[in-house]
Amino acid sequence: MALLNVNTGECTGCGACVSECPFGALSLVDNIAVADDKCTACGACLEVCPVEALSLPERPQAAAEGLAGYQGVWVWIEQFKGQACGIAWEMLGQGRKLADQRKTALTACVLGHNVEHITKEAVAFGADRVFWVDDPTLAVYRTQPYANTLVNLVRRYKPEIFLLGASSRGRDLAGSVATELYTGLTADCTGLDIDLEKGLLRQTRPAFGGNIMATIICPNYRPQMSTVRHRVFELPNADPARKGQVIAVKPAVSEEQIATRVVDFIVEQGQVNLADAKIIVSGGRGVGGPDGFKPIRELADVLGGAVGSSRAAVDAGWIPYPHQVGQTGRTVRPDLYIACGISGAVQHLAGMSTAKVIVAINKDAEAPIFSVANYGILGDLFQVVPALTAAFKKRLHK
Amino acid sequence: MNIIVCIKQVPDTTEVKINPETGTLIREGVPSIINPFDTYAIEESLRLKEKFGGKVTVISMGPPQAVEALKEAVAMGADEAVLLSDRAFAGSDTWATAYTLSRAIRKLGAFDVILCGKQAIDGDTGQVGPGIARQLGVTQLTYVFKIQKLEPETRTIAVERLLEEGREVVETKLPVLLTVVKDINQPRYPTFLGIRRATKMQIPTWGAADLGDVDPTKLGLKGSPTQVVKIFSPPKREGKVDLISADSFDQAAATLADKLLAEKVI
Numbered sequence: 001m002a003l004l005n006v007n008t009g010e011c012t013g014c015g016a017c018v019s020e021c022p023f024g025a026l027s028l029v030d031n032i033a034v035a036d037d038k039c040t041a042c043g044a045c046l047e048v049c050p051v052e053a054l055s056l057p058e059r060p061q062a063a064a065e066g067l068a069g070y071q072g073v074w075v076w077i078e079q080f081k082g083q084a085c086g087i088a089w090e091m092l093g094q095g096r097k098l099a100d101q102r103k104t105a106l107t108a109c110v111l112g113h114n115v116e117h118i119t120k121e122a123v124a125f126g127a128d129r130v131f132w133v134d135d136p137t138l139a140v141y142r143t144q145p146y147a148n149t150l151v152n153l154v155r156r157y158k159p160e161i162f163l164l165g166a167s168s169r170g171r172d173l174a175g176s177v178a179t180e181l182y183t184g185l186t187a188d189c190t191g192l193d194i195d196l197e198k199g200l201l202r203q204t205r206p207a208f209g210g211n212i213m214a215t216i217i218c219p220n221y222r223p224q225m226s227t228v229r230h231r232v233f234e235l236p237n238a239d240p241a242r243k244g245q246v247i248a249v250k251p252a253v254s255e256e257q258i259a260t261r262v263v264d265f266i267v268e269q270g271q272v273n274l275a276d277a278k279i280i281v282s283g284g285r286g287v288g289g290p291d292g293f294k295p296i297r298e299l300a301d302v303l304g305g306a307v308g309s310s311r312a313a314v315d316a317g318w319i320p321y322p323h324q325v326g327q328t329g330r331t332v333r334p335d336l337y338i339a340c341g342i343s344g345a346v347q348h349l350a351g352m353s354t355a356k357v358i359v360a361i362n363k364d365a366e367a368p369i370f371s372v373a374n375y376g377i378l379g380d381l382f383q384v385v386p387a388l389t390a391a392f393k394k395r396l397h398k
Numbered sequence: 399m400n401i402i403v404c405i406k407q408v409p410d411t412t413e414v415k416i417n418p419e420t421g422t423l424i425r426e427g428v429p430s431i432i433n434p435f436d437t438y439a440i441e442e443s444l445r446l447k448e449k450f451g452g453k454v455t456v457i458s459m460g461p462p463q464a465v466e467a468l469k470e471a472v473a474m475g476a477d478e479a480v481l482l483s484d485r486a487f488a489g490s491d492t493w494a495t496a497y498t499l500s501r502a503i504r505k506l507g508a509f510d511v512i513l514c515g516k517q518a519i520d521g522d523t524g525q526v527g528p529g530i531a532r533q534l535g536v537t538q539l540t541y542v543f544k545i546q547k548l549e550p551e552t553r554t555i556a557v558e559r560l561l562e563e564g565r566e567v568v569e570t571k572l573p574v575l576l577t578v579v580k581d582i583n584q585p586r587y588p589t590f591l592g593i594r595r596a597t598k599m600q601i602p603t604w605g606a607a608d609l610g611d612v613d614p615t616k617l618g619l620k621g622s623p624t625q626v627v628k629i630f631s632p633p634k635r636e637g638k639v640d641l642i643s644a645d646s647f648d649q650a651a652a653t654l655a656d657k658l659l660a661e662k663v664i
Contacts, residue, residue, distance in 0.1 A: 003489050003619060022629040024426055037461035041489045041619055042626040057489075057619055080563060142568075143528075143538055168561045172540045175528030179496060182616075184623030187492070187523035206632060208520055209411035215628040259537045260570040263556065267564035275562045279664065303664060321543075321581035322560060327411070327519055328434055328580045335663040350411075353635065357663045359654065360639065373639045375657060377650050387651035392664075395655055 003056060004035040004045065010053035017045035017054060022212055042214070070222035073099040074107045074159040076150065077122055078141075078169055084118045086235065086276055087165035089125050091228060093236030094192060095163050096126035098201070101194045102160065105129060109153065111146055111251075113139035123244030125236050130244060135251045140262045141169045147176040148252035154181060159223045161201050163192070166227035167275065174227045184218030185225040188331075190232050190354070201226070209327050209350040230275040231333040270297075271322060272306035279305030279336045280352075282325055285312040286341015286362065286381055293319055295385040296340055302392045308332065308352075310342045326351035338388075340381040344369030361385060399452030399550060400509045401443045403476065404499055404530065405436040407460050407467035408520040432467045435515025437474075438578045441585040442545070443513050444475045450550055452510075453477045457502055459487055459495060465601050472596040473588030480506070484605035489619030492521075496529025497616050501609045503534060511555075512575040516541055527577035537570045540577045 004026075013031030020026075025038035026045060033045075033054070041056050075095040077088040092108060099106040107129045108122035119130045131153055137145050150173070154162065162177075164170040166188045178185035191204035195217070201224040204215045218224040274280060281300040283293050293307065300307045308325040309318070325332055327347040337355035342348060344360070344367055352358070353372050360373035361384045370376050377384050409428045432440075443454045456471040458464050459482040468479035482502050490498060503509065512531075517524035524540070531538035543560040546567060556569040560579050588596070606617055615621060640657070644650040658664055 037463075037488075039488075040626060042629050044629050143540075147532075168541050168559070171524050172528060172538070175492070175496075175525040176532045176538065178525070179493060179529040179532035182493065182623070185492065185525055186624055187525050202627075205522075207522060208409070209522075210632060211411065213630050213632050214626050215630075216624050217627050218624050221623040260539070260568050262566055263569050264567035265564055266558065266567065271564055273562045321579070324580075336658065336661075346411075357658065357661050358635075359658070370639045370641070372635050374635075374637070375654055376639045376641045377647070377654060378641060378643065379647055379650070383647045384651060387647045388655060390648070391651045391655035395659060396664075 003039045003041040005055045005057070006033050006035065007053040007055070008032050010051045012051055012053075014050060016048045016050065020045050020048045067220070067222055070158045070160040072105045072107055072157075072159045073102065073161045074109060074154075074163070074223070075127075076162075076164045076170065076173065077108050077110045077118060078165055078167060079110070079112045079115055079118055080141075082112060082115060084121055085165065085167065087167055087170070087230050089235050090231065090233040091163045091165050092122065092125045092127060094228070094233040095161075096236065098161060098192065098194060101196070102199065104160065107131065107159065109133075109150060111138045111149060119246045121238065123242050123246070124238040124240050126242070127244050130246045131249050132246050133249045133251050137251055137253070137255050137258060141173075142258060142260050142262065143172055143176055144260065145251055145253050145258055146173055147180065149249070150177050151180045152252045153249065154223060162223040162225045164225070164227045166229045170227050174225060178225050181223075183221040183223060183225060185227070186216045186218070187227050189226045189228045192226060192228065200224070209346065210353065229331065229333060268320065268322075270307075274306050274308055274323070274325065274330045274332050277306035277332065277334050279303045279338075280308045280325070280332055280334045280355075281305050281338045281340065282308035282310065282342060282352075283313055283319070283340050283381075284310035284342030284348075285316075287313060287318065290318045292341075292382075295382060295389065299338065299385050299389045299392070302389050302396065303336075305334075305336070310345070310348050339369050339373070340385055342369055343367045344372065399446060399450040399511065400507075401446055401452060401454045401511045401513065402503055402506060402509050403436070403439050403443045403454060403456045403471065403513045404526070405440065405456055405458045405467055405471060405515070406433045406518045407431070407458060407464040408433045408518055411519050430463065430466065432470055433515050433518045433520075435517060435519070435578065435580065437515075437585040438580060438582050439513035439515050440471050440474055440476065441583045442576075442578055443511070444586070445583065446511065446545075446548070450548070455480065455506060457482065457499065457506075459483070459490070459498055459502075462603070465603075468601050469596040469599070470588060472599055472601075473592040474586055475589075475592055479599070479601045481601055481603045483603050486606040486614065486617050489622060490617070491622035491624045492523050492525040492529055493623055494617055494621040496526045496533055497621065498609070498612075499526070500530045500533035501612050502604060503530065505604075505608075505610055510572045512536070512573070514575065514577045516577045516579050524577070527575060531575040534575070536573050536575050538575045538577070539568055539570065542576045542578045543581055
C-alpha cells in the first residue's frame with residue numbers, strides 16, 4: 001500500500017531518500033528506492049531526491065472561490081458548572097494572535113445555561129464577537145446538542161479556523177463536529193501558526209509517544225480545525241474595557257431529541273485536575289506502597305500542586321488511575337514537575353517531558369529521569385522529599 | 399448482543415528510537431502490537447458477551463500484516479474478524495479512517511455496542527471513535543472508565559466517563575459507541591484453545607469494492623482533509639541536569655528550594 005511513486009528510470013540509487021524517511025519506509029532494492037507500507041505520504045523524501053524521481057499521488061484541488069467565503073477565527077469556550085475552563089482562555093489568546101495575523105475577527109462560542117457572565121469574559125479576553133447559546137439542555141456538556149449547535153453555526157457563518165481545547169470534552173466534541181462538516185481536524189496540537197505566504201494554519205503536534213513532531217495543514221477544506229493541549233498557550237490578559245458584539249443563538253436540538261442524560265458526577269476526595277496543574281509532584285515504584293505517597297502529598301500540599309504517579313504505582317494499586325502520568329495516563333505540561341522515585345521509562349517521559357522545569361529525586365544515578373531533569377538530588381526520596389517539604393514550608397511561610 | 403470492536407495495529411512506540419544522526423525514526427525491528435487501549439476494548443467486549451451472550455466481531459484497517467492483531471483478538475476470544483486492507487485506503491487521516499470503518503460496520507449489519515480504545519498510541523488523536531459514531535449516527539460515550547449498568551431488555555446503558563475534574567455518569571439507549579480508558583478492566587491473555595482457533599481461522603480481507611455503497615473520493619489520501627507537510631524531531635531539552643549534592647539532604651533540599659524559587663515556577 002505504499003503511496004510513494006518511484007520513477008525507476010530516473011532513480012540513481014543514491015539512497016538520500018532512505019536516510020531522510022522519518023518512518024523507515026524506504027529501502028534500496030537492486031539499487032532502486034522502494035517504499036513499503038510504512039509510507040505516510042509525508043513528502044520528506046521528495047525534497048532530497050537529486051533527480052526528482054519521487055512523487056506522491058495527486059490530491060484533489062479545492063475550488064478556490066469556495067474557500068474564500070470562509071473567514072474569521074472561532075474558539076469554543078469550554079465551561080464546567082457555569083465557569084469557563086482555563087484552556088478556553090488559552091485558546092482565545094492564541095486565537096486573537098491568529099486572527100490578527102489573518103487580519104480577521106475573533107469569535108467565541110459560549111454554550112451553557114446561565115452563562116451570560118462568560119460572554120463578557122470572552123470579550124475581555126479578546127473576542128470581537130460572541131455566539132451565546134444559553135439553554136437548560138446545554139447546562140452540562142453533551143456531545144449531541146453541543147456538536148449539532150456548533151455545526152449549524154459553522155454552516156451558516158463559515159469560519160476559516162476553529163479552535164478547541166484538547167480536553168476530554170474538547171476532543172469528544174471536535175471529532176464529532178469535524179466529521180459532520182467533512183473537514184480536517186488536527187488533534188492535540190502543541191503549536192499553531194499561520195503560513196503567511198499561503199494563508200494556511202500550520203498545526204504542529206507530537207506523534208509516536210512524542211518521538212516525532214508533525215506539521216499538518218488542511219488546504220482544501222474549511223474550517224481548519226484544531227484541538228490544542230492544556231497549557232501550551234499562555235493565558236491572555238483580560239481587558240474589561242474591550243467592546244464586542246454578543247449574539248444570542250438558539251440551540252439546534254430540544255431535550256426530547258437528546259439521547260443522553262448525565263445523572264451524576266463523582267469527585268473522589270483529594271482528586272485533582274492534573275491537566276490544569278501548574279505544579280505536579282509524582283511518585284513511582286520508589287514510593288514502595290500506598291503509604292509511600294504520604295510525603296509526596298505533603299510536598300504537593302505545601303506547593304499547592306497536584307499528585308501524579310507513574311504507571312508502576314498505579315498498576316501496583318497504590319494510587320488510582322486518574323493520577324497516572326504518561327502514555328497510557330495523562331499528558332501534562334506543568335511549570336514544575338517533581339519526579340520522586342520514578343526511573344523515567346519512555347512511556348512516562350512521553351507524558352511529562354514538556355514540563356518547564358523537571359526535578360528528579362532518585363536513588364539510582366543511572367535512572368533515565370535524570371536525562372530530562374533540570375535539577376536532581378541523588379538519594380532516598382523518604383529522606384529528600386520531607387527535607388524539601390520543610391525547606392519550602394520555611395520559605396513560603398507556611 | 400452484537401458487539402463490534404475496532405482495533406489498530408501500532409508499532410510498540412516504547413521501542414521506537416530516534417537515529418541521532420539523521421533525526422529520523424528507527425522502526426527496524428520494532429515489534430507491532432495491538433494498540434494497548436484497544437486491548438481494554440476487546441476485554442470489555444468479551445465480558446459483555448459472557449454476561450449477555452451474542453457475538454464479538456473485531457475489525458481493523460491497515461496493511462495485510464495487521465491480520466496478526468486480529469488473530470490475537472480471536473485468540474483472546476473474539477468470534478469473528480475482518481481486515482480492511484486496500485491500496486485505496488492508504489494515507490487515510492482520521493476522517494477517512496472513520497468513514498471507511500463506519501462503512502464496514504454498516505456492512506456487518508445490526509449492532510448493539512461498538513467499542514474502541516480511547517486513542518491509539520502512535521497517532522494519539524482519539525478522533526476516530528467520535529468520527530465513526532457521527533458517521534453512523536449513533537450516540538458516542540468517550541473515555542469510559544466503567545460500565546455501571548447495561549439492561550438489554552430496556553436497551554439502557556449507564557457508564558462512568560473519566561474527565562479532568564472527576565467521573566461523569568451518563569445514561570443512554572443502545573446502540574452506542576464507547577471509547578474506553580485503561581482502568582476499565584484487566585485484559586486477559588489468549589488461551590491455548592483460542593490461539594489454535596486463531597491460527598486456523600481464515601480472516602476475510604475487505605477492499606473498497608467489498609464495502610458496497612462507498613464514495614471513492616472519500617477514501618485514503620484522496621479523501622483525507624489533512625496533509626502532513628513536515629516531520630521533525632522534537633526539540634531536545636537543553637542543558638544537563640544540575641545534580642545538587644551537599645553534606646546533608648536538608649542542605650541539598652534547601653539549595654534546591656532556593657533554585658526553584660529563583661526559576662519562578664512556584
